[in-house]
Amino acid sequence: MEPVILNDDDVVSVSANDSRCGDKTFTVDEAMAELLEALDQYKGSIPNWIWDTKCIVLQPKSDWKKGKIRVRMHMEFVPDDENSELPS
Numbered sequence: 001m002e003p004v005i006l007n008d009d010d011v012v013s014v015s016a017n018d019s020r021c022g023d024k025t026f027t028v029d030e031a032m033a034e035l036l037e038a039l040d041q042y043k044g045s046i047p048n049w050i051w052d053t054k055c056i057v058l059q060p061k062s063d064w065k066k067g068k069i070r071v072r073m074h075m076e077f078v079p080d081d082e083n084s085e086l087p088s
Helices: 028-041
Strands: 011-013 025-027 053-057 065-069
Touching: 025 028
Parallel strands: none
Antiparallel strands: 011 025, 053 065
């Protein structure tokens, strides 16, 4: 099955053992905020260019282009087999 990029307001539910956000049901936006907060604690050890840096880029069959680089994150949902059922 193909992964589906989740929207910020999509709701995710995981087992209590797998929860990283403190709750076992949360929105993608809440999970991403928690992740960004955790990353922010390590900002000093993460290279500065990861945040938002002016640069030039060369791609195949193209000229150099000015812009900026930015790391973007998203959450994906990878469905199980279409015939799988939810546990009772």
